[in-house]
Amino acid sequence: MARLTRRGFIKRAGAVGAGTAAAAVVAAPAIAQTMPELKWRMTASWPKSLDALYGSAEHFARSVAAATDNKFQIQTFAAGEIVGGLQASDAVSAGTVEMAHTAPYYYWGKDPTFALCCATPFGLNARMQNAWWREGGGEGLANAFFAKHNIYGLLAGNTLAQMGGWFRKEINTPDDLKGLKMRIAGFAGAVMARVGVIPQQLAGGDIYPALEKGTIDATEWVGPYDDEKLGFYKVAKFYYYPGWWEGGTMIHVHVNKAKWEELPKNYQQVLRDAAAEAHNHTIARYDAGNPQAIKRLVAAGTQLRPFSEATLDVCHKAANELYAEISAKNEDFKKIWDSIKAFRLDQYLWLQVADGTYDNYMMVQHRKKAL
């Protein structure tokens, strides 16, 4: 790069003379300030095989490089290459890496407030998350909290509403959840425990054999596009929906706060815009990939099952109890949950009018084979 630049300069100076060279001298220092050459590392919470998520981290890095003429380069690392997937943001807090591509609810054990900045049971859907983040005070609230952990967060993706997961037997009533050994963690696991499930913590690679042997009865993961790759449909027949604990899971780029603040303003804007680009890229990948995957899964014998309203109701009640309990003892949590709850009330009022009726009419047409 330096060599090419020097040649370019010599050629240019020769062609147009000293006046231009002098002008270039004057222009240079401002550029040295605003377009520094940076090489950052971003550790992701995903293996490379989850190409919608890991691919979104790569997409983000490519956008930043392209927008800065390769001056700002971000090297992406899969889970385990630098730190484990569930330690990605810890590495950012500690300054081991400049960035993480992650889902903040992984850090719920440290403080449940992290989960509110990601997805919690019966929370906002993907579009509402974007609106809450930008216009509902979410960005400010989340970053005031993240700052305590030395993190600056950018909203950079969403998995959309997830599936309820894979079950070896049918769940017809809330009682069928009692004693069920299910691989589910975090906030959702805590709610599940209240309705009788025995939550299990298992890393991605250990789930399939446990489900096959019957060591666990059920597992949740993401949705058809990602789940298909892990092969759960071969060892658990019933695929339940919706994943009431993840109505719209926010994916973040977490930046070390000091590193963020040192950036020139133009690079901060480049990162913001690249995060929006990655956000829409991720959503499009899931929206385009999920219908194809669900068709293949059903063709392979998967039985789709909705959770019954009674099942959802007991889970909703348990979730509300947990929200109240944590709010009573955690001020950050209460502040953010109150904000989300008020926003959710308005969003689900309005959704019943234009978008909800439009989509419901179209879904009816789909069933009538009229599309």
Add this chain to the structure above:
Amino acid sequence: MARLTRRGFIKRAGAVGAGTAAAAVVAAPAIAQTMPELKWRMTASWPKSLDALYGSAEHFARSVAAATDNKFQIQTFAAGEIVGGLQASDAVSAGTVEMAHTAPYYYWGKDPTFALCCATPFGLNARMQNAWWREGGGEGLANAFFAKHNIYGLLAGNTLAQMGGWFRKEINTPDDLKGLKMRIAGFAGAVMARVGVIPQQLAGGDIYPALEKGTIDATEWVGPYDDEKLGFYKVAKFYYYPGWWEGGTMIHVHVNKAKWEELPKNYQQVLRDAAAEAHNHTIARYDAGNPQAIKRLVAAGTQLRPFSEATLDVCHKAANELYAEISAKNEDFKKIWDSIKAFRLDQYLWLQVADGTYDNYMMVQHRKKAL
């Protein structure tokens, strides 16, 4: 800016000596290629009073300036300042301005294919439009068509599902549409004409007096946030939903194709990323503003009414007839409509599973006052 830069240079050269100054000289020409100072003009299809839309054009311009340290400046103009709102992309085609912020269906009279790159009756919702554009071949198809008009299009916003508009009397059956004088244009107007409506073409400012005097019986506009500003609720009591002709209206930044191709690659990326940022900004503005506006409208006496299923069905049938007729004689239209139709089929299959059931459960909870 130049003065500050010169001072900066002198200070820097003095402090660190001739070696650094020489390095700065070497670095300059590459920057001259990739960070040129540009001042472009963007003409919008909206008045400044429609702050969600015009504000989105400004947001886009601000992002581009901020990401390039003010080197790439885009000045925004409201409808009528350079050309009328419905001529915005014509000005881009002709090279009068470098950019337009617009809704492509305004150019449907020139070629109905423009409407498919924006919103047509019973088409995709906002999220599906994003997925079709990015992963369903939409961007390539639309830009192959736009190229014939010397335009390069960037997806830069969405109005979300719109409302069916303001009616002076109730529409209970499809027969109530017969003879109705309604302000509605383009593709939607052509479908409405098939079900007995007499479509009227009226500029924004002329609608209110016409509706007040009864010269027209109904009008459509956008949704609560924008409609409230025009005051229709004072002269028409019934507010119908959904706007079946705009399930997710795409807002574009149209760039003069030759100007786009002349841009350094990094500036092209800056525009792409800023378009994604503006896209999410616009959606958030509408999502945050619409619930507040609908509550105020209802408090002021507006009666919300859903179109009956029978009414939607006759309109859907009429729309399908029109799609078939235009497809038979317009190859570009057929190619893009076939792509959208196939994509829509998969999208509304999948929506019935995770997102649809999640949102429907939450809407039921809203009605039960359980949120």
